[in-house]
């Protein structure tokens with residue numbers, strides 16, 4: 018059987034954002050197989066080298082494929098009714114205390130089959146892909162039983178198997194207290210530690226473990242128990258922390274070497290230092306800040322000053338961030354949190370990858386050796402991606418070196 022050499026695909030005369038910065042002159046990028054093999058100013062690309070390539074695109078802006086490092090996009094049901102209650106002044110915390118909120122979605126998710134959850138999540142993921150996402154993290158957290166949490170993680174795995182996108186899964190069993198464990202939160206944490214984590218690890222369904230460290234969820238001590246169980250099974254950790262108050266969850270997570278602390282609106286200077294010392298990523302979720310009409314801003318200046326990498330993600334979920342549009346998050350990162358467009362784009366490429374522990378393979382970068390996940394945009398400068406929220410500007414999406422067309426993308 019004859020084997021053909023892998024196609025060498027060339028993009029040239031593009032404005033290149035490499036995951037950290039915009040390069041000053043028109044650039045050429047060559048992809049071979051599933052990896053980037055050459056990044057060079059177009060003016061220095063020899064004709065004979067160009068002749069070995071298939072010209073795949075010219076002009077516009079080339080960025081790494083977007084990395085959405087924090088989503089809950091597998092779920093059953095809808096929370097539109099709560100949306101109305103919140104608009105009438107009922108707080109997110111009060112709705113949770115009434116047994117609504119996350120538990121409302123838990124009820125619908127438990128009732129849904131794996132097949133139904135897959136078909137409900139697929140269009141949400143395709144919406145992210147149509148706007149440039151090539152890597153997405155998907156959490157469980159709406160099952161809150163061993164069987165239902167594993168059901169959610171299997172759906173997430175299947176999405177990555179059936180669609181041209183990299184899916185990273187996270188077990189978030191410690192998301193909320195299920196009704197059968199009402200008044201017995203320590204008993205539920207026992208279930209998470211002794212049954213959920215071992216089962217997910219044994220089936221290879223979870224790439225990391227997450228918690229919700231908050232007054233309406235679990236304490237620092239309880240979350241630390243979950244982290245210890247995750248570590249015992251070789252799973253990296255991350256935390257929803259300092260979202261609605263400061264319990265010190267981020268600092269505890271950092272002490273355990275967390276990949277990231279997420280939300281962190283109420284993070285204090287000790288927490289910033291702890292993240293810096295641990296090399297943890299600050300994952301900022303402006304969609305939840307906006308939807309919950311939060312007023313406490315994350316300590317952006319302190320994080321910037323300390324050199325803590327800041328990632329940006331959709332937090333796509335039915336309650337606090339039903340916003341399935343990554344470029345809207347770039348805009349919110351700038352308008353609400355005052356990141357620069359460069360910081361915002363790095364937050365959804367290189368730093369998003371770092372929040373998933375995937376920076377070691379150069380994911381989220383356009384450098385030789387990096388995975389060939391690219392987006393070619395019909396814009397003049399990378400800053401336009403944060404400045405204007407305008408679906409349909411993605412000219413090409415490349416995943417693993419192959420141009421892809423997402424359902425409904427013209």
Ligand SMILES: O=C(O)CC[C@@H]1NC(=O)NC1=O
Nearest residue numbers: 119229257305334335336337
């Ligand atoms: O409201 C939901 O369904 C999820 C909310 C989401 N989960 C969490 O721990 N914090 C959040 O904002």
Ligand SMILES: [Fe+3]
Nearest residue numbers: 087089257332
């Ligand atoms: Fe979240």
